[in-house]
Amino acid sequence: MVGSALVREANQRGNYEVLTATRNELNLLDQQAVLAWLQKNKPAQVIIAAAKVGGIHANSTYPAEFIYENLAIASNLIEGSRQAGVDRVLFLGSSCIYPKMAPQPMPEDCLLSSPLELTNEAYAVAKIAGLKMCQHYRAQYGLMYHSAMPTNLYGPGDNYHPENSHVIPGMIRRFHEAKERGDQTVTIWGSGTPKREFLHTDDLAVACFHLMTLENPPDWANVGVGQDLTIFELADLIAKTVGFEGEILTDPSKPDGTPRKLLDISTIKETGWAPQVDFSEGLAAAYRDFLSTLDQGTARL
Secondary structure (H helix, E strand, O other), X not given: OHHHHHXXXXXXXXXXXXXXXXXXXXXXXXXXXHHHHHHHHOOOEEEEOOXXXXXXXXXXXXXXXXXXXXXXXXXXXXXXXXXXXXXXXXXXXXXXXXXXOOOOOEOHHHOOOOOOOHHHHHHHHHXXXXXXXXXXXXXXXXXXXXXXXXXXXXXXXXXXXXXXXXXXXXXXXXXXXXXXXXXXXEEEEEOOOOEEOEEEHHXXXXXXXXXXXXXXXXXXXXXXXXXXXXXXXXXXXXXXXXXXXXXXXXXXXXOOOOOEOOEOOHHHHOOOOOOOOOHHHHHHHHXXXXXXHXXXXXXXX
């Protein structure tokens, strides 16, 4: 999802030659294969968007895979880029790697200031390692390796798996299928009270290229919209977008995760970037994309 948004933005700008590799062409968990690819293709810049990601259920169920695969991806690409002579690397972190009880909104300097949320600790530790690698490679080797910290993302090409998806695609699929079956109710995980912030992938792509053009960017910069809503409010908005007219129920026996994850985006805004995609319009476009991929048989289900 993020990779395709970055390719769209690069192509729109028109002054980039984009190098990509599918999973079949390059296994990012294979250190030697990654180094060989980088040395052969000699990119001037690398954006590390690849990651093993998922919602609360996936993070809680597969923590060993989340920590191993994300550590391997980060270390293979960052060290491989150094050995291959890559001048600039942008690593994508995530707002969920900040402490569970971080101040709200979360500034960049609250990282590692208190304990993490246990349900996604494995993912967070791996992502923090990648971010810190870039920081220390920049300090020791003088390389322009830095990071962006996006909030929760959504957009075209998302993963709609019923158990391993993030909250927006998971809800889009659940409310759509409930509407198709004529269900009277839909139950969402948790109490519905946690608050979350959501950024369209097109806005993130613009932010990434913006950060890559800065002469002296921060080691990491938050990328979000600066406002949030409760999970129940999100569910209600998605239900309206999909056209589901039944009742929304909550299941407090399921985990809520971090109470709130609102980013302080003052750092990147001071450099001249701001989000542009309206949330309601973005959700409507995401639902249209879901329906289109269903029709084409290409939806990630």
